[in-house]
Amino acid sequence: MSTSPVSSHIPDLNLITWYAERQESFLSRVSPWTKVALLVLVVVAVTVVRNPVILLGLYLAVLALYILARLPVGKLFGWYLFPLIFVLSLVGILAWTQPGTPVMSFVIAGFHLTLTDQGILLVLNLSEKTLTTVTFSLLFLMTTRYEYLTGMISRIFPSPLDQIFLMAYRFFFLTLDMVGSILKAVRSRGGGIVRGITTHATLFAEVFGLVFIRSFDRAERVQKAMLARGYTGSFAGATRIPRPGIAEIAALVLCALALVAGSPVASAGGW
Amino acid sequence: MAILRRESGQACPVADPDREIIHVDCAGHTYPDGSIGIHDMCFHVLSQEIVALCGPNGSGKSTLIEHLNGLLIPSEGKILVHGKVLAGAEKSGLWRVVGVVFQQSDDQLFAPTVLDDVMFGPLNLGLTRAEAGRRAEEALGAVGGAHLVHRLPNYLSGGEKRLVSIAGILAMMPQVIAFDEPTSDLDPVHAGKIEQIILDLKARFGIGVVIATHDLDLAARIADRICLVKAGSVFAEGPPEEIFYDPDLIREAGLKVPSGIQLYLDACRATGTEPVRRPVTREEIVAALKEIRGGR
Numbered sequence: 001m002s003t004s005p006v007s008s009h010i011p012d013l014n015l016i017t018w019y020a021e022r023q024e025s026f027l028s029r030v031s032p033w034t035k036v037a038l039l040v041l042v043v044v045a046v047t048v049v050r051n052p053v054i055l056l057g058l059y060l061a062v063l064a065l066y067i068l069a070r071l072p073v074g075k076l077f078g079w080y081l082f083p084l085i086f087v088l089s090l091v092g093i094l095a096w097t098q099p100g101t102p103v104m105s106f107v108i109a110g111f112h113l114t115l116t117d118q119g120i121l122l123v124l125n126l127s128e129k130t131l132t133t134v135t136f137s138l139l140f141l142m143t144t145r146y147e148y149l150t151g152m153i154s155r156i157f158p159s160p161l162d163q164i165f166l167m168a169y170r171f172f173f174l175t176l177d178m179v180g181s182i183l184k185a186v187r188s189r190g191g192g193i194v195r196g197i198t199t200h201a202t203l204f205a206e207v208f209g210l211v212f213i214r215s216f217d218r219a220e221r222v223q224k225a226m227l228a229r230g231y232t233g234s235f236a237g238a239t240r241i242p243r244p245g246i247a248e249i250a251a252l253v254l255c256a257l258a259l260v261a262g263s264p265v266a267s268a269g270g271w
Numbered sequence: 272m273a274i275l276r277r278e279s280g281q282a283c284p285v286a287d288p289d290r291e292i293i294h295v296d297c298a299g300h301t302y303p304d305g306s307i308g309i310h311d312m313c314f315h316v317l318s319q320e321i322v323a324l325c326g327p328n329g330s331g332k333s334t335l336i337e338h339l340n341g342l343l344i345p346s347e348g349k350i351l352v353h354g355k356v357l358a359g360a361e362k363s364g365l366w367r368v369v370g371v372v373f374q375q376s377d378d379q380l381f382a383p384t385v386l387d388d389v390m391f392g393p394l395n396l397g398l399t400r401a402e403a404g405r406r407a408e409e410a411l412g413a414v415g416g417a418h419l420v421h422r423l424p425n426y427l428s429g430g431e432k433r434l435v436s437i438a439g440i441l442a443m444m445p446q447v448i449a450f451d452e453p454t455s456d457l458d459p460v461h462a463g464k465i466e467q468i469i470l471d472l473k474a475r476f477g478i479g480v481v482i483a484t485h486d487l488d489l490a491a492r493i494a495d496r497i498c499l500v501k502a503g504s505v506f507a508e509g510p511p512e513e514i515f516y517d518p519d520l521i522r523e524a525g526l527k528v529p530s531g532i533q534l535y536l537d538a539c540r541a542t543g544t545e546p547v548r549r550p551v552t553r554e555e556i557v558a559a560l561k562e563i564r565g566g567r
Contacts, residue, residue: 017423145344146423149381167381173425174377208512228340228371229443239384 009081011138013173019142026067026249027143031244032152035140037252042136046129046257049266052121055128062135071142076135083130093124095119123170151239163235171222175215274517283313288354291318292446292479293339293369299503300334308334310503312348316447316479321491323468326500327525332483333374334503336449339481341365362563367396369447370440374455376432380424385411385435388424392443403442410442411435413475414468429543430461437468441476448472449481454489466493491515491529491551499524512545512549531556538563 019025027035036161042062049055067073100116106115141149153165186207223231244252277283283296294315296538300308309331316322316339324332337343338350350357352368370392373379382388386407393403416434424432433453440448454462461498470493472478483532484490490497490511497514498505501524507514514520515532528536533557539546542563550559 014425017425021426143441147384147387147421150387153520169383170381170424210449218378220373221373222381224337224342225373225379226381226391228342228373229367229392229439230366231391232395235382235391235394239387 008075008078012075013080013176015075016138016141017146019071019143024147025071025143027065027069027139029036030143031242031248032144032148033241034244034248034252035144036152037244038255039136039140041252041255041259043133045266046132048259048263050125051266052124052128054262054266055125055132059128059132059135062132064138066135066139069139069143071139076138079138080131080134083134084127087123087126087130091122095123098122148241149237151241155241159234163233166235171215171218175211175217178211178214179207182210272510272513273506274513274520276507277313277505279311281313285354286315287317290319291351292316292318292353294346294351294354294366295335295338296349296351298338298345298350300338300343300345304471307331307503308343309338312338312345312504313503314498316481318446318479319473319477320495321473321480321482321493322467322496322498323494324481324500324505325485325487325490325496325524325526327485330500331503332500333451335500336371336451336481336483337543339365339369339447339449340371341369342371345382366445368445369428370443370445372433372436372440372448372450372453374451376429376436378428379436379439380432383423385416385419385422385427387422388435389439389442392439396443400448406442406444407438412436413439413441415464424529428461430457430464433457433461433465434468437465441472445478447479447481449483451483452486453482453484454486463488469493469563485526487515487521487526488531491532492553499526501525511551515551516546516549535559 020028023029035231042058045058049058063073066076096113096115096119098116098119098121100118100121102114102116103120105112105114133164150166150169154162157165186203282293285291285294295312298312299310302308311334312331312335314324314335318370324335327331334343338345344362348457350362350365352365357365364516380388382391386404389407389410390400390403394400408417408420411420411434414434414437416431419427419431419435422431424435427435437448450469454465457465466489469480469482471482482490482494494511496508497511498508499514499520500506506524507520518528521528527533529551531553532551535550536546538544538560542565548555548559548562549555
């Protein structure tokens, strides 16, 4: 299996699974259910909190957990690129329309563009919220064994969603591997060298078209192999998931209480 | 047992009523695009035997295997299990009798973990989770893969994947296991392991084994009976020492004589010795070659 990532800016599933299976972090010993509950609390917190300082504190706390769990920080910063592009694509224009104290202004083609403190705050807030959620999600994925994830999926999601999740993960790896193999084959014969945007786009469209067709073909073979073992439409994960201990439940309750108690202050906007 | 040649339209009698598990009687299957998968196919599997289906690519070996498992239903002819003709819906339940190990393990291993995958078949048989788990662990142990139980299929080597694929079928305890190209893409060490497992399936579990292959060296080493397949039909069958010493028949099947046997025949020719013995396995060939050397 190919182990080279598609890009240093796309989370590498092989690496994520490797960390999850290694089980060396202290968070690996925490019940997966506790981590799911914490993830929910983090999502609620970033939804409720509007104060940028508190959001920064939350982000730094999650980042500290990530570092303490001995996960790769350098790679994490590389993986931030696409979430940040996503944030900028959402509020990049909106930031220039916010009322507030002007910080800078330009005139471009007769249009007055003014960036206010509230505009900067909007970008900052959304970036902090996004990075906090992304970091915690990766922390969760990189410290939870895959068999626990699938076990939880089959208990949380209704059918056929659970079936899709249970089967999709492995084939995501196989498909990525297929993309890697095709790209290698292209490069080995001198292809893939950037000669122009159109040539490059056509090449990648061809590669992904081929992957789609091959994936379809593989799906048929997989279905055949499943039918050969009596598949009738339902499949459940077999793993027992460790339950949270008393200390973990107590910590969760404390976090939830802190969120409820602090929400009036934290939800106030402004600096 | 001599070579049994079969012409199209000829009857397909039951070979051994006491030992016969599955019998394909003049079955035919045409794919939707009009191509013929199998035609007038006559084939059977006995308990505790290894039968090799040998033929070139596209000769119908894989199509026959899919019929044995009920993945394909013959458009003509009959399939009998223990002498009983299967009626409509029963044919699709053949997976309980015949398990299939597919050529590409990546197509067979779909579950998130090895344990999940091996438990999949037993759960479909209606076993409880505890019972299915126990069967899965036993099956993995039987193929020497007990240490793989909590591994992810993505991180297994090709040989390990093949072991898990076999365990996934063995856990269902079928009466017959059919292997489609069992050792293709494997290194010699893992190929040797798979060979040993196939021999164990027959000896320890009393399972009837079908191997579809164009690797005649493998067939010579482990098979009790060879069926030569051409254009969707078994046109000749017999013991390896008969089939592999009939070069015309092998040529007719579009195959080549196994390398060990070819070596023995070449040695006989070079020394002017008449190949009176018909060695098939490695040990037999070594003994026969020693004999030739001693006779010089």
